Amino acid sequence: MAKPPKQPKPGTLAASADRHTCYELAVQSVEPEIDMVSDTFKSIRKRKPRVIREDFCGTANSSCEWVKRSKNNRAICLDLDQEVLDWGIKNNVSSLDPEQQQRIELLNCDVRNFTEEKADIILAMNFSYQIFETRESLRDYFKKTREGLNEDGILFIDAFGGHESYREIKEKTKYDGFNYYWDQAKYDPITGHMLCYIHFKFPDGSWLKRAFSYEWRLYTLPELQEILYEAGYSKVTVYWEGTDDETGEGNGEYFPAEHGEDDPSWIVYISAEK
Ligand SMILES: C[S@@+](CC[C@H](N)C(=O)[O-])C[C@H]1O[C@@H](n2cnc3c(N)ncnc32)[C@H](O)[C@@H]1O
Known part of the structure; x- marks a missing residue:
């Protein structure tokens, strides 16, 4: 406990x-993350995504970045914790201009219960889906994300591992x-x-x-890929981080990969196509 x-x-x-300020500075990198999901969606679907649903949104930092990028972008943000949603409204949504604020919605809602609107992209970042600790409950959540996507929608999650x-x-x-x-x-x-x-x-x-x-x-990548397929997704892709030639460290760029390396500690993105 x-x-x-x-x-x-x-x-x-x-x-x-x-x-929350310390968390956003230390943990989140919303600009590269939004670049990654937006560019990947466009390259797979040959169109621009418009509606993002941010599950486990916390302070809705990623969604604020999303609505800033285009007047056609909208975001639906879901979290169960009213304290963190209120912080996001006061500190992040309030710094958007009034027109941008019209295109973002923060809802106190369990990610498994939202059915009102379908999205092009569902984001479930910072490993939050791992709160579903049985394969069955995680599969149920992934099934619900699939139902929550438009016909060509894509779910993006991240994962971490290494010894x-x-x-x-x-x-x-x-x-x-x-x-x-x-x-x-x-x-x-x-x-x-x-x-x-x-x-x-x-x-x-x-x-x-x-x-x-x-x-x-802590789920492994084979487990996550299997559970996403069991939930009905048609194609699951793991994106492994490239290496900076000079430092030997990750370079922040992620590429589709079928095999990884025995890094002591890694983070990947995963896309699951409906
Ligand atoms: C690790 S934080 C993620 C914050 C943000 N997505 C990020 O990338 O940094 C997890 C959040 O999930 C929320 N949460 C946990 N279970 C939930 C559920 N079933 N439905 C909606 N939100 C949930 C918590 O309140 C918390 O704000």
């Missing part, structure tokens, strides 16, 4: 920090004004269940401990 967030000491930098992802380790990354910690606190090899936290540490030594917590099953 996840422990609750720890309240920071009053008067510290952590006490005045906003966990480091099975270890109980904390990884630190430095950002302007804070350090970000990805904490793989518990992994159960029998069930695949995993408990992870995000913490932030500030220059005065104060912490936002357990600012976010995640409990999910």
Whole structure:
């Protein structure tokens, strides 16, 4: 069971920090992500996508980027947590112009229950679908996304893995004004269940401990591909990250691939065509 967030000491930098702002800076890269899904949709379907449904939208950051890109773009954003939706409205949607705001909708809704409108693209990013911890419940969710897509619609998800992802380790990354910690606190090899936290540490030594917590099953890529096909998708593609020749690190560009490498830690995108 996840422990609750720890309240920071009053008067510290952590006490005045906003966990959602830190999350968006440290975790999300909405511009390249929207480039990737939009370009991939166009190259597969030979038309521009218009309606995006962002499942597990959190602060709806990706959808705000989407509606900024074209006056023909619309976004439907689904999340169960009213606190995070309210934050997204106050901080992200409110910085769109009034016309852009007309084309984005944030709904407090379970991703499995939305049936009102079909989308060209459904996004389920940052591994959120892994909360469905049995194959049956994940297949049911993927089936519902398929039903929620237009005839030529495409579901995009991401996935992570590599042998480091099975270890109980904390990884630190430095950002302007804070350090970000990805904490793989518990992994159960029998069930695949995993408990992870995000913490932030500030220059005065104060912490936002357990600012976010995640409990999910770490699915493998063969499992995800199989379950997507079982849910009725006609074609599933994994996109592996290219390598920067100089650093040997990932270069942020993703290519369709049938085979990967034994990287200690990787992130991929997956497209599933209706
Ligand atoms: C890891 S965050 C993802 C945030 C964002 N999509 C991103 O890419 O960073 C997961 C979000 O899923 C929401 N969530 C969990 N279960 C849900 C469900 N069944 N339906 C809708 N939202 C759900 C949580 O409230 C949380 O905001």
